[in-house]
Each structure stands twice: as structure tokens, then as C-alpha cells.
Amino acid sequence: MNQETTNEQIKNLLKKQRLFFATNKTKEINFRVEQLKRLEEAINKYEKSLTDALFVDLHKSYEESYLTEIGVIKNELKNHIKHVRKWSKTRKVKTPVHLFPSKSYIKYEPFGVSLIVAPWNYPVQLLINPLIGAISAGCCAILKPSPYTPNVAKVLIQMINETFPEEYVGITFGGRDVNKMLLEQHFDMIFFTGSPQLGKIVMMEASKNLTPVVLELGGKSPCIVDKDADINIAAKRIVWGKMINAGQTCIAPDYLFVHSSVKKELLEKMIENIKSMYGENHKESVYFPRIVNDKAMERLTKLLKDGEIIYGGDIDFEERYISPTIIDNVEEDFPIMKEEIFGPILPVLTFENINDVLEYVNNHEKPLAFYYFGKNKKAWEILDKSTSGGACINDTLMHFTNDNLPFGGVGNSGMGKYHGFESFKAFSNMRGIVKTTTKINISQKYAPYKQFNMIKKIF
Numbered sequence: 001m002n003q004e005t006t007n008e009q010i011k012n013l014l015k016k017q018r019l020f021f022a023t024n025k026t027k028e029i030n031f032r033v034e035q036l037k038r039l040e041e042a043i044n045k046y047e048k049s050l051t052d053a054l055f056v057d058l059h060k061s062y063e064e065s066y067l068t069e070i071g072v073i074k075n076e077l078k079n080h081i082k083h084v085r086k087w088s089k090t091r092k093v094k095t096p097v098h099l100f101p102s103k104s105y106i107k108y109e110p111f112g113v114s115l116i117v118a119p120w121n122y123p124v125q126l127l128i129n130p131l132i133g134a135i136s137a138g139c140c141a142i143l144k145p146s147p148y149t150p151n152v153a154k155v156l157i158q159m160i161n162e163t164f165p166e167e168y169v170g171i172t173f174g175g176r177d178v179n180k181m182l183l184e185q186h187f188d189m190i191f192f193t194g195s196p197q198l199g200k201i202v203m204m205e206a207s208k209n210l211t212p213v214v215l216e217l218g219g220k221s222p223c224i225v226d227k228d229a230d231i232n233i234a235a236k237r238i239v240w241g242k243m244i245n246a247g248q249t250c251i252a253p254d255y256l257f258v259h260s261s262v263k264k265e266l267l268e269k270m271i272e273n274i275k276s277m278y279g280e281n282h283k284e285s286v287y288f289p290r291i292v293n294d295k296a297m298e299r300l301t302k303l304l305k306d307g308e309i310i311y312g313g314d315i316d317f318e319e320r321y322i323s324p325t326i327i328d329n330v331e332e333d334f335p336i337m338k339e340e341i342f343g344p345i346l347p348v349l350t351f352e353n354i355n356d357v358l359e360y361v362n363n364h365e366k367p368l369a370f371y372y373f374g375k376n377k378k379a380w381e382i383l384d385k386s387t388s389g390g391a392c393i394n395d396t397l398m399h400f401t402n403d404n405l406p407f408g409g410v411g412n413s414g415m416g417k418y419h420g421f422e423s424f425k426a427f428s429n430m431r432g433i434v435k436t437t438t439k440i441n442i443s444q445k446y447a448p449y450k451q452f453n454m455i456k457k458i459f
Helices: 007-021 029-058 062-088 125-137 150-163 176-183 196-207 231-247 263-278 294-302 354-362 376-384 421-426 452-457
Strands: 091-093 102-110 113-117 140-144 169-171 189-193 213-216 222-225 255-259 308-311 325-328 345-351 369-373 390-393 428-436
Touching: 007 113, 007 140, 007 169, 007 176, 029 062, 029 125, 029 150, 062 125, 062 231, 062 421, 113 125, 113 176, 125 140, 125 189, 125 421, 140 176, 150 169, 176 196, 189 196, 196 213, 222 231, 222 354, 231 263, 231 345, 231 369, 255 263, 263 308, 263 325, 263 345, 345 354, 354 376, 369 376, 376 390, 421 428
Parallel strands: 113 140, 113 189, 140 169, 189 213, 222 255, 222 369, 255 345, 325 345, 369 390
Antiparallel strands: 091 102, 102 428, 308 325
């Protein structure tokens, strides 16, 4: 059993990290690369332990754990190891004529001591990926894994403690009381992944010290299938995106809007794909995960009460199992349309006019993801008339996997971006610098501002 971190331990850890950061050791580029490589070695060493723990806590298969957690981390590490020297270099930028004879630069410097709080749904990836950004930028980091996946947390604690000295990267454990104690401290940057409700608490606490935050939240991400979509492709990709991790994915398609002319065919194809992926008896499939805990089971069960279940709806509380479920005849005021589902349940709504769909989406909180299946030209028109943190055309989830793309939310679904260079920037202060020679001194800029009309012409 993991032991909860005390308030005294948190304060001592923070003090140690502030002292270590003050040595400027973490700013050395060779040190950063070395630590990224150490982390890479640790992930390779602990891969089996982590994937075994993911199976125990969430019933994730090795294949799914690798694709959605381990593989994502390995790709991110390779990207940072390869590019961090280039990213960290002071960059010269254009200088306007009115600053002659100066030169201008952008210097990336680490914020300092950062706090990274991870959720339970992707407990390895969503803790380690931000850590990569912190190391790359030259920060120290205090990590907080989720207590709802205790076996994963146990392995992570062992891995981090074995890999890094705590004055550089430390790890804590506990529930909401530990979260509260951590947020009461003065960090230089906070990276939080979780629900919008908890994100507001994090932001409120961070505001007391004017601490910058990256909030990776969630919300109800729409999926739209238009009349000219490739139905076979749409059905397969929607099922994959919705059912991976049993729907416990912040960017999973939360609800489906399908054109009436293709609805019957789409739903039939989706059911076929569910059976193809997970077999006739989904509960026996090694590839279908479980719900994280009883509280989540109770919440999801209540969402099954409204609408018509046309497929699935099977529940086993003892195994924390809910079968892949499709619900038709859903109304906009049903509870299932009021909150993020975070489970293997997909409500279906029908449309005739795409403008009605856009009106519905735009009248609600800005989603983390937006999925549209249809012709490319129309897809770009739809994206122009909507907003979201990220989007896919004729696919789901895949924008998350490209570390050349910024990932993050907007509005209620979050703030700040990460992945690749964006992760490096998330933990960095972009310091603007003007360097001026002492060999030339323009007298017109000083009082009493002689030849001021000439100065006005160059501004």
C-alpha cells in the first residue's frame, strides 16, 4: 500500500528543490539531455511492470497500454532528446529601425520548480509526458500520480525514486488532502490534468501566487457523421476512439450526431465493429478495459436510464464492467448530454441540417476535441464555424499522437498546450532581450527631444 505524503514532507521536498534549482545545474543543456536519457532507460526497464499494473488497475491489455501510454512516452522522449539543444538556444529576432543600433533575442529559461498532477485514466503517460517537458526546459518537478490507480502509482514511485534524486524530481502520493497541501505551496508552474471542476480549484489556488498554469481538462467532444461520409471508415474509427480505455479518455467522442440518411447503416456498421474488435462476449475480451472504481460505475449506470439502448447496456459491478453501449433517441436535456460521459456509452442524435448541429455545439462549452466525418472541403468549412482544443477530419483521437501538433483545450476544456516543442515552451519563460552597443548613442531619444519630427517618422 502506498503511504500518503505528509505536509512536512511536501514542504521539505519543495525546499530541497528550490535549493537545487538555485545551483543552475538544471539549466545546463548536457544535464537535461542526460536526464532525458535516464528517463528513457527507466521507461524501458519498467515497461513490463507498468503495463502489468495497468492491467490490474484498468484491465488494459499490453497492446493498448503500449499504444496509448508507453509508446507515446517513448516517441516524446526521442523528440526531446533530438531537438532540445536546438530549442534551448537563444534565438535572434528582427529588430525594428527605431531600436538602432540594438539587437533583439528570445532566451528560453526554466520557470523553476514545477508541480505536475496526473489523472487516473492514462496514469503513466499523463504524468511522464509533462515531466519530459519539465526536464527539457530545465525545471525541477514534484509529481503527483493518481491514487485511483494504486498499482500503477506504486510502480511510478519506485521508478522515479530509483531514477532521480528527489531534490530534482520528487514524487508524492495521496488523495485530495495531499492535492490540497500541494496547491497551498508556492510553485513556479503547475501542470494539471483532470476535470474542469478540479481545474477551477487549481487555477484559484495558483492565482494566490500568480503561478502560471497549464490545465488539460475535458468536456463533451462532438462527433459528426455527414451524409457523404465513408460509413465503413467512420464506423470503425468512431468505435475505436470511443471504446479504447472503455471510453475513459478525455478526447473520446462524447456524443454522436449522424445525418438521418446514413444513420441506420452507420449504427449497424458500428455494432459490427464492436463485435469484430471485442468479440461476441466483450467481458471475456482481454482487450476491453474496466471502469476505474465503484463511484464511476454508479455514475455511469445512471446515464443508461434515458433513451433507447440499441446495443449493449450490460453491467457487472463486481468486475467494474460496462459493455460497449449505443443509446438512440437521445434528447438534448437528458443527463447523458449534460456531463462528460467518460465511459463506453455513446448517445446518438440525428440531424438533417448541419447548421443545427453547429448551433448546438457552439451554444455549449468549448470542447477539447471535435470530430467530423465527411468530404474535406465541407470539413474545413465546419471547422471554420466552430472551435475546439483540437480536431480530426475523418478520424478520432489521432491528433493527440502527433507531437508536432500542440495539444490542449480552450475555454472550459483547458488552457495551455503541450507535446514536442510546446511541452518545452510550457515549462519555459520566453525572456525578451534587447542588447545595445555603447559605441553609438542616439541623442534624439533623450529630452529635450531635438528633431522629434524625425523620430515620429520611424515609429
